[in-house]
Amino acid sequence: MSGAGGLSTRDVLWRFAPMIYGPTLLFGLGEGALLPLLPSIAAAAGADLSQAALIASVLVVARLIGNLPAGWLVARIGERWTMAIAGGLALVGVLGLIFARELILLGVSVFGIGLCAAAFGLARHAFMTTRVPLRYRARALSTLGGSFRLGMFTGPFVAAGLVAATGTEQAAGWFFAGCLAALVLLVLLGRDPEDELGRVTPPKTEPSKPEGVFRTMWRHRGVLVRVGGAAATLSGMRQARIYLLPLWGVSLGLGPEQIALIIGLTGALEFLLFYTSGQIMDRWGRLWACLPSMILMGGAFAGLAFTHDLASPTAWFIAGAVVVGIGNGLSSGILMTLGADLAPAADPAPFLGSWRMLSDAGAAGSPLLITGITALVSLPAATLVIGVIGLLGAVGFAVYVPRYLPHRR
Numbered sequence: 001m002s003g004a005g006g007l008s009t010r011d012v013l014w015r016f017a018p019m020i021y022g023p024t025l026l027f028g029l030g031e032g033a034l035l036p037l038l039p040s041i042a043a044a045a046g047a048d049l050s051q052a053a054l055i056a057s058v059l060v061v062a063r064l065i066g067n068l069p070a071g072w073l074v075a076r077i078g079e080r081w082t083m084a085i086a087g088g089l090a091l092v093g094v095l096g097l098i099f100a101r102e103l104i105l106l107g108v109s110v111f112g113i114g115l116c117a118a119a120f121g122l123a124r125h126a127f128m129t130t131r132v133p134l135r136y137r138a139r140a141l142s143t144l145g146g147s148f149r150l151g152m153f154t155g156p157f158v159a160a161g162l163v164a165a166t167g168t169e170q171a172a173g174w175f176f177a178g179c180l181a182a183l184v185l186l187v188l189l190g191r192d193p194e195d196e197l198g199r200v201t202p203p204k205t206e207p208s209k210p211e212g213v214f215r216t217m218w219r220h221r222g223v224l225v226r227v228g229g230a231a232a233t234l235s236g237m238r239q240a241r242i243y244l245l246p247l248w249g250v251s252l253g254l255g256p257e258q259i260a261l262i263i264g265l266t267g268a269l270e271f272l273l274f275y276t277s278g279q280i281m282d283r284w285g286r287l288w289a290c291l292p293s294m295i296l297m298g299g300a301f302a303g304l305a306f307t308h309d310l311a312s313p314t315a316w317f318i319a320g321a322v323v324v325g326i327g328n329g330l331s332s333g334i335l336m337t338l339g340a341d342l343a344p345a346a347d348p349a350p351f352l353g354s355w356r357m358l359s360d361a362g363a364a365g366s367p368l369l370i371t372g373i374t375a376l377v378s379l380p381a382a383t384l385v386i387g388v389i390g391l392l393g394a395v396g397f398a399v400y401v402p403r404y405l406p407h408r409r
Helices: 009-014 017-044 049-077 079-099 103-131 134-166 170-189 213-219 221-251 256-272 274-284 287-304 313-330 334-342 348-376 379-404
Strands: none
Touching (some): 009 017, 009 134, 017 103, 103 334, 103 348, 134 274, 134 334, 213 221, 221 287, 221 348, 221 379, 274 287, 274 313, 334 348, 348 379
């Protein structure tokens, strides 16, 4: 399919491969390789079980905290330099993690990696927001999400092979370091896609002066509370599936290999559907992707809550996991696309920092909510609450997306 200027969709997307999609895949690969081994690395540094869990959670907290300063940084030095600096500092953090022999240094290193991940993620989001032609935006951003998902899906298998070959968890850290070094080179040496897309990219309005993160947050508080609140529920759904589905399998007495197989199936579905999400959003509107996604995930969790004591609960678990995987696959790129649509065209970074902070807050809060309700009531009750939150998020999208994006109904 050809667009403005005679360029096909493939032509437009391919131009972002060296500087955006390639580095995103590399970051996902390295992070995906490291994350499963963080508790083991922490234990080797002397952490007990609770401390190891805390070290692993530091990454999520750092991502949440890092969004606002990342928006400030991008607005002042630009996307390319922010991505390069974030990659370089993350490399320092990974080296600190590799050589850490004390928990404090390990925690600081992981926190630094999380801050850099937030800065890199926001910078590439702002880069795509200002350079991708509007008619290709959802497909470009869903491909960005798919690149990261591919890395996160493949990374644990790479880590498993490296640990088996070397006998040490530090091999995953060295792999991440290599990915980051390659990432920095690609970002610095890759040609800006705008050089080749000038014929199809609308001219950008140059801001007279960056407005500032907090002033931008206050000026756009209405859309951030309404659409951003719905976006936070979607992030919560995504994070919930990472915690709830394995817990549900354990509660049914399934073995680790069976749980891994079922979760792997959902991961494959999520990856296969990433481009479909972009096609839907670009052709029929944003609502036609985010609404079915939330209904599928929220409905699947709510329904799963009532199946624990039914006949063939494992079959119900597999069916629920598959529906959640399809729903999450259809959500690929949605949050980045909505953020790009709503951000001020001249200076999107401060708005995107607030937007991403809200969505990350939903992701950070979901595991805490699941843990608390499971401890106080039961796992099915936690699953039901998550499902209801997802359905309420669907209502939020249905009400506010047409209001704030009337051209994308």
